[in-house]
Amino acid sequence: MPDAPAASLHQRIYGDIEGGILDGRLKPGDRIPSEHELMEVYGCSRMTVSKALTALAAAGLIERRRRAGSFVTRPRIERTVMEIQDFAVEAARAGRSYAYVQLSREVLRLPEAQGSAFPVPAGTEVLRMEGLHRIDGVTVALERRLVMLEAVPAAREMDFSTTAPGRWLLQQVPWSDAVHVIGAGLADAPTARLLNLDRGDALLILDRETRQGARTITQVRLFHPAGLYRFVGRFSPGTAGG
Known part of the structure; x- marks a missing residue:
């Protein structure tokens, strides 16, 4: 034949x-x-x-x-950019399992102004943490976070070894407003290793500052593999200025 x-x-x-x-x-x-x-x-x-x-x-x-x-292909998780996300809730909605892995934690006074999307003055006492968010065993985000201890003193003694700090903050600390800055970048070697990517792979990066009145509660930078996430904004007439 x-x-x-x-x-x-x-x-x-x-x-x-x-x-x-x-x-x-x-x-x-x-x-x-x-x-x-x-x-x-x-x-x-x-x-x-x-x-x-x-x-x-x-x-x-x-x-x-x-x-x-x-x-x-793993289903992408869709994120509404106007919300403060809870990875555990997002995973549950999709019928998937969630875990947080803490990589580092330290209390310090910043020796110099924080050079992020939202500057923090030198001398500010913060809890600085780094951790991984995993859904179905796959790392979907690397988180680098600062918690302002003057605004959230209880965070000093909180065990975040398996509890995601963002989730705890949402449940424990009232907040009034938040600012998001969304960007893109390429993974450097350390970030690629933590996210199981190749160096130079595309990333979605979300910077967010959450406030209580005039006080900053927390700042976070989230690095997502570009193939696993997308950010979505929904608007209706009259909600934006054009």
Whole structure:
């Protein structure tokens, strides 16, 4: 029997993988066989396999990572930019598990003005923390946070080893307003390592300052892998000045 035409063969590869994803045999985060493995299974060229994988990626069914291979796409978490987010709540809404991992914690007086999106004067006593937010075991954000101890003295003794500071602050401290600054960047080596990315991969970066009247409660910078998050704003007539 003659070999199947390349056009129908790449469609078959596409259909087989798509079917496995849609019927649940391949779950979000599962690794797809490598190009060489698929070449052996289907007895075809690398070009044919690559065409099928490219089409699957374009359809949003898989994501291709340099040197790591191809994986079933994880659902993106959609964030409303006007809200102060709670990762645990977002995960629960999506039917997924959540965990916070504290990486570092120290109380100090800032030796110099904080050079962030929201400057903090030198000498301010703060609780400085770094931690990871994980959903279904995947790190979705690196958090770097300052809590102003004059505004939130109870934070000094609070154990944040497994409790996300943002969630605790939302539950314990009344706030009046918040400012968000959203940007993009490229992962440096330390950030890439913590987020399981390659150096230079794209990041979504959210800077936020939360206040109680004229007092700053906390500042946070969140680094998200660009492929896992998107920020969404919803507006209606009369809510913006044009």
